[in-house]
Amino acid sequence: MLTKIAWRNIWRNKIRSLVVIIALALGLWAGAFSSAFYEGMMKQRINDVIESEMSHFQFHEPNFREELQAKYFISGAESIEADMASAPHVIGSTGRVVATAMMGSANKNGAAKLIGVDPEKEKVVTKLNEKLIEGDYFESVSRNPILISQKMAESFHVKLKSKLVLTVQDLNGEIVASSFRVVGIYKSGNGMLDEVNAYVRRSDLPSIMSLDAQDYHEIAVLLDNHDLAEPMAAEYQEKYPNLEVKSWLDLATGMRYMVEAGSTFAYVIVGIILIALLFSIINTMLMAVMERTREIGMLMAVGFNKRKVFMMIMLETVFLSMIGGPLGLLVAFLFIQATGTNGIDLGAMGETYNELGFSAIVYPELALESYINITVMVFAMAILAAIYPARKALKLNPSEAIRKI
Amino acid sequence: MKYVIETTEVSKIYDGVVPVKAVDEVSLQIENNEFTAIVGPSGSGKTTLLNMIGGLDRPTSGSIKVNGFELANMSENELIDFRLKHIGFVFQSYNLIPVLTAKENTEFIILMQKIDKKLRDERVEKLLKEVGLGDKMNSRPTQLSGGQQQRVAVARALASKPDFVLADEPTANLDSKSTENLLDIMARLNQEEGVTFVFSTHDQRVIDRARRVVTLVDGKISSDERR
Numbered sequence: 001m002l003t004k005i006a007w008r009n010i011w012r013n014k015i016r017s018l019v020v021i022i023a024l025a026l027g028l029w030a031g032a033f034s035s036a037f038y039e040g041m042m043k044q045r046i047n048d049v050i051e052s053e054m055s056h057f058q059f060h061e062p063n064f065r066e067e068l069q070a071k072y073f074i075s076g077a078e079s080i081e082a083d084m085a086s087a088p089h090v091i092g093s094t095g096r097v098v099a100t101a102m103m104g105s106a107n108k109n110g111a112a113k114l115i116g117v118d119p120e121k122e123k124v125v126t127k128l129n130e131k132l133i134e135g136d137y138f139e140s141v142s143r144n145p146i147l148i149s150q151k152m153a154e155s156f157h158v159k160l161k162s163k164l165v166l167t168v169q170d171l172n173g174e175i176v177a178s179s180f181r182v183v184g185i186y187k188s189g190n191g192m193l194d195e196v197n198a199y200v201r202r203s204d205l206p207s208i209m210s211l212d213a214q215d216y217h218e219i220a221v222l223l224d225n226h227d228l229a230e231p232m233a234a235e236y237q238e239k240y241p242n243l244e245v246k247s248w249l250d251l252a253t254g255m256r257y258m259v260e261a262g263s264t265f266a267y268v269i270v271g272i273i274l275i276a277l278l279f280s281i282i283n284t285m286l287m288a289v290m291e292r293t294r295e296i297g298m299l300m301a302v303g304f305n306k307r308k309v310f311m312m313i314m315l316e317t318v319f320l321s322m323i324g325g326p327l328g329l330l331v332a333f334l335f336i337q338a339t340g341t342n343g344i345d346l347g348a349m350g351e352t353y354n355e356l357g358f359s360a361i362v363y364p365e366l367a368l369e370s371y372i373n374i375t376v377m378v379f380a381m382a383i384l385a386a387i388y389p390a391r392k393a394l395k396l397n398p399s400e401a402i403r404k405i
Numbered sequence: 406m407k408y409v410i411e412t413t414e415v416s417k418i419y420d421g422v423v424p425v426k427a428v429d430e431v432s433l434q435i436e437n438n439e440f441t442a443i444v445g446p447s448g449s450g451k452t453t454l455l456n457m458i459g460g461l462d463r464p465t466s467g468s469i470k471v472n473g474f475e476l477a478n479m480s481e482n483e484l485i486d487f488r489l490k491h492i493g494f495v496f497q498s499y500n501l502i503p504v505l506t507a508k509e510n511t512e513f514i515i516l517m518q519k520i521d522k523k524l525r526d527e528r529v530e531k532l533l534k535e536v537g538l539g540d541k542m543n544s545r546p547t548q549l550s551g552g553q554q555q556r557v558a559v560a561r562a563l564a565s566k567p568d569f570v571l572a573d574e575p576t577a578n579l580d581s582k583s584t585e586n587l588l589d590i591m592a593r594l595n596q597e598e599g600v601t602f603v604f605s606t607h608d609q610r611v612i613d614r615a616r617r618v619v620t621l622v623d624g625k626i627s628s629d630e631r632r
Contacts, residue, residue: 001509001516008504298500301461302561303489303517305482399461402496 002308006315009288017320020284024277024324024378025331031273032332032374035266036364040340042262044359046226049255052126052188054248055093055220056229059236062244064217068100070171073215074243080219083239089223089232092124095216097205102167103198105156112152114166116202125222128186128199135160135184144204146180149194150187158182166198171210178208189359191351266366270374274381281382285317285389296393297401306394313390314383321382329371336364407473409569409601410435410458415467417453417624427453429624430467435569435603440595442604442615450624451605452573458603459492459571460484472568489517493562495572499554501546507533507557508542514564532560536590552583559590569601576608588614 010017050056059080064072074080077095084093097116102109119138122128128147129137138145146164153159160182167177180200188194206213223229229247237245249256289296296309304312343361346353353360410433417428428450435441443451456462457469460476469476471491479487488494501510512529520528533542536556538549546554555575562570572591576584592614594600604611612618620628 001513004509005502005504005513012504294498294500295502298494298496299502300485301459301488301496302494302514303485303565305485308517397462399456402461402498402500 002312003315006312007319009292009312010316010319013288016284016287020281020320021324021327023280024321025328027273027277028270028325028328028374028378029332029335031270032329032366032371033335033364034269035370035374036332036336036340036366037344037362038265038269039262039366039370040364041353041358041362042258043365044363046255046259048190048359049252050226050229050248051222052131052190053193054251055125056223056226057221057233057236057245057247058251059219059221059240060217060244060246062242064098065244068098069173070099070169070209070211070217071173073097073211073217074219076240077214077216077219080236080240080243083236084219084221087232089225089228091222091224092121093219093221094118094121094125095202095214095219097202097209097211097215098217099168099205099209101198103152103156104165104167105158105162107157108155110156111196112166112198113196114168114205115197115199116205117199118202122199125220131186131188132184133187135182137184138201139183141181141183144178144180145183145201147184147186147199148182149197150185151191151194152196152198153182153185160185164198166200168209170208171215174210176208266370267373267377270377274377278381278385281317281320281385282388284320285313285386286392288316289313289389289393293396293401297396297398300396301398301402309393310390313393314386317386317389318379318382321378321385325375325378325382329374332366333371336366339363340365408434408470409437409439409472410603411468411470412454412458413468413470415454415457415464415469417450417457417462418465427624428457428464428621431621431624431626432467433619433626433629435601437601438595438599439617440592440602440615441617441619442606442612443619443621444605444607444612445621445627446607449621451607451621453624454621455571455573455603455605459494460488489514490565491568493565493567493570495555495558495562495570495575497574497577499546499551499558499578501554501557501561503546506543506545507538507549507553507560510546510557511560511564514561518565528564529560532563533557535594536560537586550583552579552586555579555583555587556590559587559594563594563600569603572602572604572606574606574608575604576606576611581610584608584610 059074061072061074081093081095084090094117099114101112101114103112133150158164162182163179164182165177165179167175170176205211230249233245233247249259300309340363343363345361412431412433414430414432415428416426416430419425419427431454443454445451453462457464463477505513508529511532512525515525515528533539536559538553538556541549541553576587579587588611591602595602606612616632618630619626
């Protein structure tokens with residue numbers, strides 16, 4: 001009967017209840033969708049970092065990442081490559097020669113990060129070949145081909161077949177220069193990387209930099225499962241104590257914080273919305289209690305104890321919230337499904353995001369766990385919202401309440 | 406002798422800038438099966454006395470016993486439970502729950518006593534028929550006239566088989582016909598089923614039908630007339 005009374009009570013003032021339900025639904029839709037947008041963006045960024053930039057973990061000589069000098073190459077790279085070839089969950093691994101370079105065209109000189117890759121292995125690990133928008137993948141020129149980004153091409157005023165002179169430090173610290181021919185122009189979707197990364201064949205560098213063919217500065221490993229990155233990095237760190245083995249979470253600046261803060265951010269957004277809605281529900285329920293002073297007084301007079309009165313107000317609030325909340329989540333779910341499939345093109349803003357390493361098209365997505373947690377948060381908010389109005393109702397003196405008009 | 410209601414030198418003082426003594430040392434005994442009207446002008450203390458007898462308000466001094474139970478010694482929760490089991494209330498403004506039907510309004514009191522559904526249904530239907538609303542069981546208060554709503558309130562008051570029914574100005578909002586109708590029902594319940602009624606009223610039609618009239622003036626009993 002208590003449930004029946006509470007349920008019917010919320011429909012006594014249909015407009016007021018509907019306003020609260022719609023406010024809740026809209027609030028949660030906005031909260032869930034913005035969380036999904038953020039999660040989608042983060043997930044894409046994580047995938048980009050892993051699949052296009054860092055892979056799951058990398059081997060380096062311990063000083064290399066800090067000093068970027070040619071002499072800090074990985075010793076024993078062959079045994080690592082052999083290990084990776086037979087290790088479970090490894091999709092691919094590739095060794096690279098990396099050097100900071102001064103790149104010069106007929107019009108401009110500027111800094112670049114020269115990355116010497118094994119073209120075939122790089123296809124597997126970073127799908128570099130799929131990012132080409134012009135030209136080919138180290139194929140049309142046999143001597144010193146180079147791939148540069150569209151951004152670099154514009155900045156250095158070069159095009160396919162143009163010549164670029166790259167100046168680097170060799171193994172002995174001597175400055176050496178060599179010319180390369182642009183065979184391909186790529187666009188990675190990460191503006192920051194496109195600013196500096198230029199790819200050459202690894203096999204072209206030893207002669208320029210006085211390196212041996214097996215002198216790599218980094219070995220990147222791609223796995224079939226993101227979750228294995230950290231444990232496997234730790235495992236190989238133990239196996240190769242003289243090297244530095246780091247997972248993508250430590251290699252990409254800010255990624256660990258981003259991943260850890262990701263779900264917190266979603267709950268903070270929903271939490272803020274729920275706090276705003278909390279006051280709206282408190283206000284509505286307070287009005288409902290004040291309007292029904294006489295009725296609540298009568299209930300207490302005829303034998304409704306405090307627990308029952310409290311429960312009645314609590315149930316009314318929970319009913320209101322649990323209609324609006326799931327309704328908002330349902331709309332959010334449909335919206336997320338639709339935009340998650342087609343993506344949201346950020347248009348002009350996308351360029352800015354792109355500069356920061358984020359994709360210009362976002363595919364929102366929200367994990368089932370988040371839907372469940374948001375529902376629990378709504379339920380908790382409803383209980384919290386009911387406390388003050390319910391306490392107000394409990395403080396009514398039945399003999400005074402009954403006489404109130 | 407054991408009384409249904411027994412007040413001994415009950416007083417109620419309302420604090421304020423000037424304290425008001427609403428009820429002044431009233432001693433009153435009401436026996437089973439009485440049909441008593443407490444009358445008096447506005448401000449004479451009728452409602453205050455009724456509220457204290459019903460356990461809705463506590464006296465400043467004195468003792469109130471209902472069927473031998475001292476109300477002053479009961480906690481708030483004990484009083485609520487006591488009211489549920491021992492006292493029926495009929496209020497001036499009917500005070501039905503608008504979202505429940507006549508049947509549900511009558512039933513919810515006994516529901517709280519956890520009585521078997523079959524017995525509950527039988528009792529509710531019998532009561533509503535007795536107050537002449539057998540055909541209005543599924544009507545909500547807004548679909549009933551004032552008189553009909555007050556009859557539902559009487560059925561609700563009797564649903565828990567209370568020791569007595571307290572009715573505060575039950576006819577104040579009713580027209581003559583509804584008043585007569587309600588009084589007929591209450592008188593019949595009193596005579597045929599032995600229900601004890603105590604009214605506060607200044608409605609002459611109620612006073613005329615009462616078998617005992619206790620008059621309050623300035624919080625004191627000025628006369629107690631049995632007929």
